[in-house]
Amino acid sequence: MTEPLLKVDDLVVEYPGRGMRAKPIRIVHGVSFDIKPGETVGLVGESGSGKTTIGRALLGLVPVAGGAVTFAGEDISHPTKRRRRELTRDIQVVYQDPYSSLNPSLTIGDSLTEPMIMRRTSKAEANARVKELLDTVGLPADAAHRMPREFSGGQRQRIAIARALALDPKLIVCDEPVSALDLSTQARVLELFLEIQERTGVAYLFISHDLAVVREMSHRVAVLYRGELVEWGDGDTVTATPQHPYTQRLLLASPVPDPLAQQQRRADRLRLKEIQAQQREQAGAA
Numbered sequence: 001m002t003e004p005l006l007k008v009d010d011l012v013v014e015y016p017g018r019g020m021r022a023k024p025i026r027i028v029h030g031v032s033f034d035i036k037p038g039e040t041v042g043l044v045g046e047s048g049s050g051k052t053t054i055g056r057a058l059l060g061l062v063p064v065a066g067g068a069v070t071f072a073g074e075d076i077s078h079p080t081k082r083r084r085r086e087l088t089r090d091i092q093v094v095y096q097d098p099y100s101s102l103n104p105s106l107t108i109g110d111s112l113t114e115p116m117i118m119r120r121t122s123k124a125e126a127n128a129r130v131k132e133l134l135d136t137v138g139l140p141a142d143a144a145h146r147m148p149r150e151f152s153g154g155q156r157q158r159i160a161i162a163r164a165l166a167l168d169p170k171l172i173v174c175d176e177p178v179s180a181l182d183l184s185t186q187a188r189v190l191e192l193f194l195e196i197q198e199r200t201g202v203a204y205l206f207i208s209h210d211l212a213v214v215r216e217m218s219h220r221v222a223v224l225y226r227g228e229l230v231e232w233g234d235g236d237t238v239t240a241t242p243q244h245p246y247t248q249r250l251l252l253a254s255p256v257p258d259p260l261a262q263q264q265r266r267a268d269r270l271r272l273k274e275i276q277a278q279q280r281e282q283a284g285a286a
């Protein structure tokens, strides 16, 4: 059996209450799940259920009040500042808002090289990697010289994904990464996440309020309700036979597409990849 890449055991997260003597407010109440290398785990739940808070706890951005977070066998529940910085190499994040996730005064090239230069990669190496990253997310190489304001929401989200990929992470926390995009752009960006995973083997924690999107993207699904995990398991099983009334309500609010049609789409995608690979080989041989 594959060892988990990330393990969350009985996680508790609290925010400080208001006022000097206020008790902390518990937001996440003992949540457990794990993510295997190369796997996508979907975390779904309504607004305010604590999804973002869980993502922030994994990234070390909010303190863990109870339980443990283990990454590649290491307990990272209470990392030092230095260790947390180092961990950003392995655990990255893509946020919802493509308009605030890039520094408006840096060129795309500078935004992408920043995490690499901070880790003492040479300028020449970093520039070569920028070309590669832009290609991976389907943007032209000359995008490196342009400013964020010159790009649409979908293109900016591609750039944010490229930035997350810059250091070859093992896990990306994707926090509602397509919620701010229109439907057709959503579909293309979701497709890009899938392609990147096939190519690099990166794992995702895919956070969304939309069960249909989570189902499309995830191998396993965790359903969060008021800070508790009410359902956790294989994506098809959770969505085909939801046990908890909350999951049943979610399913009604956001019907999951026919699983056979989904399987067909996955098969078509693989077939297309094979054809493209054959074409590349033939072009190389010619």
Ligand SMILES: Nc1ncnc2c1ncn2[C@@H]1O[C@H](COP(=O)(O)OP(=O)(O)OP(=O)(O)O)[C@@H](O)[C@H]1O
Pocket: 015, 016, 027, 045, 046, 047, 048, 049, 050, 051, 052, 053, 054, 209
């Ligand atoms: N810094 C904070 N201090 C106090 N309470 C907070 C803080 N951040 C979030 N909360 C509260 O924690 C709860 C969970 O918020 P969280 O953002 O994790 O939920 P969510 O499921 O991601 O919702 P959404 O989809 O709306 O982002 C909410 O009630 C929110 O008001």
